[in-house]
Structures are given as structure tokens and as C-alpha cells.
Amino acid sequence: MSLTLIALATAAATHTVQIDHRGTPVQATYSARAEFRTKTVGAKTPNRMDMQRCQWTATIMVDRALSHGPAHSRTISSDREFSGSEHGACTPGRQSGERNLAQHEGAIREHLISVAEADQTPLLTELDAVRNLASN
Known part of the structure; x- marks a missing residue:
């Protein structure tokens, strides 16, 4: 049995930065969310101890939203995963x-901040492209 769930990570998993784009302040909010995949492995046989385990993997996704509108909101590709297992199906x-x-909240926050820092140049490039398109 395989099950996929999408859930929001903790409320503390947001990071806000303010950048200056040609004299105009732009506020970008980065939010982490987790996509969970679970899979039951092992056997459950009569008259024996249950050998099933629930293996889970959480892929951390980072969403960006800008203060001046939803036009530049998008999911930024990041490949951070956490995994583990528990007894039972x-x-x-x-x-x-x-x-x-x-228990990985600190690592998720660090990942969120590093993704936000790496996104500053692409964000400025996108804002420049939109401005150039609008002025044509």
C-alpha cells in the first residue's frame, strides 16, 4: 500500500525578505510545505509477530509569494528530503x-533560508523581464 499526502509544515517555516528592485521595495515570502509519501513494508502473518513497518519520506517544497500580487508566486525547485520509519502499517x-x-524543524528552516538567498538573482531577473515586457 502506498499513500501520498500533502501537508503544510510547521507555521514557523516561513521566511520573508525585502529586496530593492529599481528603487521599489519588493517583499517576498517563502513558505515551506512537505509532500509525504508513505509505504507499508513487511509481512503480517497469523500466529507471528507483526513485521510491518511504515516507511515515510517527506519532500520539502518552497513556495514564493510576492507582496504586490500573485503574478510571481511559484514553487521553487528544491530537493531536500527527510525520511524515517515506524512500527506498524x-x-x-x-x-x-x-x-x-x-524534529527536523531547524534543518527545514535553514533550507528555507538558503533557498530564499539563492532565489534573489532569479527573482530580480523575473521582475526585470516583466518590467521590460510591460514597457513594450
Whole structure:
């Protein structure tokens, strides 16, 4: 059984930066969210100990939103993953990945900040392209 869930990471997983684009301040908010994939592995046989495990993988996605409109809102590609496993089968209400991901909150925050820093040049390039397109 394989199950995919999309959930928001903790509320603290946002980062806001303000950049100057040709004399105009632009505020960009970066938010982390996690996409969870779970898979039950192992066997459950009668008269024996349950050998099933719930393996989970959380892929961290970073979404960017600008203060002056949704036109430049997008998901920034990032490939940070966390994984683990717990005893027992994966069930929809179990949420083992969400519970265990909380212990990685510091690493998620660091990843979010590094993605925001790396996105400054592409963001300025996008804003320049839109400005040039609008002036034509």
C-alpha cells in the first residue's frame, strides 16, 4: 500500500525578505510545505509477530509569494528530503511523517533560508523581464 499526502509544515517555516528592485521595495515570502509519501513494508502473518513497518519520506517544497500580487508566486525547485520509519502499517489517520518531521524543524528552516538567498538573482531577473515586457 502506498499513500501520498500533502501537508503544510510547521507555521514557523516561513521566511520573508525585502529586496530593492529599481528603487521599489519588493517583499517576498517563502513558505515551506512537505509532500509525504508513505509505504507499508513487511509481512503480517497469523500466529507471528507483526513485521510491518511504515516507511515515510517527506519532500520539502518552497513556495514564493510576492507582496504586490500573485503574478510571481511559484514553487521553487528544491530537493531536500527527510525520511524515517515506524512500527506498524501506514494508515491515513496515523500521520507518522508529520509527527516525525517536527524534529527536523531547524534543518527545514535553514533550507528555507538558503533557498530564499539563492532565489534573489532569479527573482530580480523575473521582475526585470516583466518590467521590460510591460514597457513594450
